[in-house]
Amino acid sequence: MLKGFMVMLLAVLVLAACGNDDTSDGGSSDSGSGDQVELEFFQFKSEAVNEFDALIEKFEAENPGITVVQNNSPDSDTVLFSRLSQNDIPDVMTINGGVAFGEVARAGVLKDLSDDALLDTVTDEYEDMLKRLSRTEELYAFPHSVNANGVLYNKTIFNDLGLEIPTTWDEFMALLEEIKASEVNPLMSTYGEAWTVLPPLNTIASNTHGMTFFDELEAGNTSFTEVYGEIAEKIKAMLPYAENDVFGYDYNMGNTAFANGEAAMYMQGVWALGPILEANPDLEVGVFPMPATNDSNSIVSGVDVAIAMAKDGDHPEEAQKFVEFLLQPENVEFYLETQRMFAAVEGAEQTDPALQELQPYFDAGDVLPFSDHYYPQGFAVDVMFQDYLLGGSVDDLLSEMDSEYERLSN
């Protein structure tokens, strides 16, 4: 009796497991009602849902016969990965140009865009950045909008103290010293939350070693021990100028405190402007590129939104049409009005006054990628630096970086 039940139970479970694949496969795109085509648009930014909805509405009005359904889910990387493993690829998707993009691109499910005519309008630097992430000759996504690291500064404090924007590392250190002599906290640092060490670290690292470092590293010609000593020293040199409770503060506390005028400068990304201006809309804030070296410095910027298409989608022409629409300069500019990012497409500009000091760098293409996007997946560089800044030695840091690199790149 019992045995019979167990067999039945197993049969049910096996059937359920098999049935899963069938239902998830073809469900999304076929609407079946004549010539109306439905596209799935997988979009990862929860803060941009409304902007994309408005754009979709405009697109649908221009293209009767195509319906676009936006799909925004929390923890989108995980969702996308699990759908990839079931071969259930959205028609059009946005992906953040980080480590995860490389993984998706290498999975071989995205359409090769290397010869697409749309690339003429796309900034070359970001094309290269995405190729470097996927480590392929082919391009698997269009860069749409890009972010940047920088030093957020309180314009009121800078005016009151008569300070000038620094352009070299030495000037930056002198500026920190000058502000320290006044009553103001020179620098807000929030290393209680490990990732917030990345904005200054990426800027210094990318400007110091460039992108060839990663090729050399892979070839075994160099090591973190050889290159990162100077970078680690610079990160530590700034620590005494952060007079807040550095390791007790997290990102949110830092944003609020900076918004309330509790520090002159704050090394973050342009994404922090949103929460800061929400906490204090009257704050006079600007952003300048962090001068990481005494030579000329580039701005560190990464692809925030990249747009990709499925390789074997059901409606390739309609998908192409929608992507072309999203990348039109006027539509990118519409997106940039509310999102404090920059365009990866020529002809679209960011007009927010707080970001004007950065725009020339983008116009000149004077940009470098985020270093941390090119370490192996799982390389916790932020935690290693946090550990080091809490009193670890440079030697320990460098040898840990080398051994972690070796462990993870195998």
Next chain:
Amino acid sequence: MMDKKNTRVYLMMVLPALILFFGFHTFPLIQGVFYSFTDYRGYGDWNFIGIENYINVFKDPRILNSYQFTFKFAIVSTILVNIISLTIALGLNSKVKFHKTLRGIYFMPNILSILIVGFVFKFIFSVFIPEIGQSFGIEGLAKSILGSKDSAWIAIVIVGVWQAAALNVILYLSGLATIPEDLYEASGLDGASKWQQFRHVTFPLIAPFFTINMVLAMKNFLMVFDHVVALTGGGPGRATQSISLLIYEDGFSGGQFALQSANAVIYFFVIVTISVIQIRFLQKREVQM
């Protein structure tokens, strides 16, 4: 005839739960064990690699570090929680005023989500206490204890104990209710002091409850996760990275699903072993009425 009908009824009652339990618990568990012998990253292709993951678990300094923190945290918290909850239970068991209301209040922490409690305590540790410290000029309190590698684990112990004591108080209270009043009368007539009564009457008689509380508390604290996520996220550095957190972080976002599956399998056996040893050892000293 009668028997057979009954069996069927009972099976109907048990079966749905069994299917659900097998489908959502046992089956994923078996999958996890299976993947620990592969190089699976959580998606994509994989190969069998034998017991390589198990060897690497023992060579990984981060895993050893997380064992160190987790055991330090679990042992200290288990001891504290049992001392504190037994003390509170003894107090609530006496006929103080409002003891029923007080019982309700002391149970409150148990029904709150640990994440919410954690965020509230995070505010207390990183904003409230430092402000007090600064305004009274007390050096030791002026900085958040969450920001120091030496003291962050204490904050997690405080939250863990505060939250876990509630359930243990209830268990101890139900234990105390099983002790017949005449034993206290008899020992009182023999001239036993309050301490002697506790030492020789109360404590031996609630020994089964002591056992279950020790085992449950230890097991729960060894699996600590929410507290750490809400308070420190494993930091500063890796000072408060618990085993569960490491399995979650490296397994899901670090692309080391297979290695962390092996870690989880090993950890499962560690917890089972500890629980069995605890039960064996503590049951020996229980007395039967």
